Amino acid sequence: MKNNFATKKLIGYLVLPLAFFIITLLFLYCTFKPFVEIAANTWSAISGDRWSDDTEIYNDIFTDSTLLGYEGTVKASDITFPTFGTVYGKIEIFTNNTVYSMPLIFGDNNACLKVGAGHYIGSHFPGENSTILVSGHNTNFFNCLKYTKVGETIEITTNYGKYKYEITDISPKHKNDKTAYNLAAEKETLVLYTCYPFDVVGYKVNRYYVTATLITGPMIDPYN
Amino acid sequence: MKKICAVILALVLLIVPLTISVSAAGDLNANEQKIISELKKEVKIGEKTFAVPAQYVNQAENYFKTIDVTEAQAKEILGYIAQGEKLVVAQKITATTDLKVLKDDVKSEILSLGQKAVAVTGGVLTYDGKNVTITDANGKVVFKNAPIIKQTGEQVDFTAIAIITLAAVTLLGASVVIAKKNALFVK
Numbered sequence: 016m017k018n019n020f021a022t023k024k025l026i027g028y029l030v031l032p033l034a035f036f037i038i039t040l041l042f043l044y045c046t047f048k049p050f051v052e053i054a055a056n057t058w059s060a061i062s063g064d065r066w067s068d069d070t071e072i073y074n075d076i077f078t079d080s081t082l083l084g085y086e087g088t089v090k091a092s093d094i095t096f097p098t099f100g101t102v103y104g105k106i107e108i109f110t111n112n113t114v115y116s117m118p119l120i121f122g123d124n125n126a127c128l129k130v131g132a133g134h135y136i137g138s139h140f141p142g143e144n145s146t147i148l149v150s151g152h153n154t155n156f157f158n159c160l161k162y163t164k165v166g167e168t169i170e171i172t173t174n175y176g177k178y179k180y181e182i183t184d185i186s187p188k189h190k191n192d193k194t195a196y197n198l199a200a201e202k203e204t205l206v207l208y209t210c211y212p213f214d215v216v217g218y219k220v221n222r223y224y225v226t227a228t229l230i231t232g233p234m235i236d237p238y239n
Numbered sequence: 240m241k242k243i244c245a246v247i248l249a250l251v252l253l254i255v256p257l258t259i260s261v262s263a264a265g266d267l268n269a270n271e272q273k274i275i276s277e278l279k280k281e282v283k284i285g286e287k288t289f290a291v292p293a294q295y296v297n298q299a300e301n302y303f304k305t306i307d308v309t310e311a312q313a314k315e316i317l318g319y320i321a322q323g324e325k326l327v328v329a330q331k332i333t334a335t336t337d338l339k340v341l342k343d344d345v346k347s348e349i350l351s352l353g354q355k356a357v358a359v360t361g362g363v364l365t366y367d368g369k370n371v372t373i374t375d376a377n378g379k380v381v382f383k384n385a386p387i388i389k390q391t392g393e394q395v396d397f398t399a400i401a402i403i404t405l406a407a408v409t410l411l412g413a414s415v416v417i418a419k420k421n422a423l424f425v426k
Contacts, residue, residue, distance in 0.1 A: 025415065025418075029411060029414050029415065029418075033407055033410070033411050037404060037407050090265075090266065091265040091266035091267070091304065092265050092266040094265040094304075095265065096265050096301065096304040096305050097305075098379045098381075099379045099380040099381065100379070100380075122380070123389050124385075124389075128389070128391065133389070135294075136298055136301055136380075136381075136383070137293070137294030137295065137297045137298045137301075137387065138297060140301075148387070150388075150389050150391050151391060152391050152392070153391055153392050154392070157391065190386075190388045191388075196387075197293075198293040198294050198297055198387075199293035208388065208391070209391045209392075210390065210391045210392030215392075218390065218392070219390075219392045222388060222391070236266075237266060237267050238266055238267060238272070239266055
């Protein structure tokens with residue numbers, strides 16, 4: 016009888032409150048972590064303190080110039096190509112009546128993806144008439160991909176020219192599905208991807224691919 | 240294992256070219272073009288034909304855009320490639336076997352070729368038993384055989400959850416001990 020009372024008291028006063036406490040904490044953590052991340056990134060962008068916790072990001076060669084054009088040819092020897100972890104341009108996604116703008120970084124490790132869209136180093140650069148593979152987090156920079164529609168525009172601005180692409184395909188695919196991109200292609204294609212589904216926290220096996228083809232932009236002459 | 244062997248073979252063909260002095264040049268000069276052409280060439284080993292994956296060739300090309308390769312360097316590089324090819328071709332690979340039949344000493348030799356070549360200009364090749372990373376003389380990554388498609392979703396930080404849970408359990412234990420000591424459960 017005495018033991019039964021003690022157990023009930025233990026459950027009532029300690030176990031249940033603690034269980035509620037832990038469950039509530041977990042719930043709050045899972046619910047609000049993405050929003051905290053977005054707020055942190057936004058603040059980071061506003062304050063200009065973009066590299067504070069990313070020791071691998073050490074260079075920014077991008078100067079946004081209004082003088083750049085969409086036409087002509089650029090000599091490769093006139094271009095300063097980026098090394099890993101370097102911001103070399105910006106991406107603008109025109110969708111949902113908004114222009115979503117973000118830095119474009121050469122490299123797509125965690126440090127790169129914290130500060131912008133990451134260009135896979137085994138893919139090509141805008142103007143090279145091949146595939147440009149770019150990733151971004153689905154909770155911040157590439158969250159906007161969920162609004163995109165076929166026919167909408169994506170622009171990339173670099174130090175050597177401006178490129179305009181039109182979205183031709185949007186499809187979720189398995190991360191191992193290699194039909195989503197062709198890194199040896201001889202046609203300029205911009206492939207943006209992020210984890211899918213958008214609103215589920217944790218490890219995901221699918222990716223949301225937005226494929227766009229070049230409308231206009233200066234082509235690079237690789238041998239001059 | 241099969242994947243690692245493929246990476247090691249690609250290393251011989253790819254990593255060696257990444258051992259080049261640092262300067263700046265966006266275009267691919269004739270020396271660099273020769274190396275890229277060699278990398279793109281299919282290699283017949285035994286009864287099988289192998290090709291360096293496009294993502295590895297692209298990484299080499301992108302690296303060449305940031306440096307200049309001299310004729311002497313290219314010659315040395317092509318020599319390393321030839322050595323690596325010769326080494327692998329000499330292995331008995333048939334249509335039904337694969338690069339996994341390569342002996343450990345052969346793999347080590349291939350890796351060593353790559354490392355020596357990278358070290359010529361201060362670069363570093365690291366192989367952690369799973370992944371290969373090459374950094375240039377400035378410590379910047381120029382090659383990584385990481386998966387092409389990355390994890391881009393929000394990850395739950397289980398460390399924080401574990402700490403909170405541990406703290407709560409400790410608190411619970413301590414509460415029970417204290418309660419018992421003070422006879423709180425006695426009616």
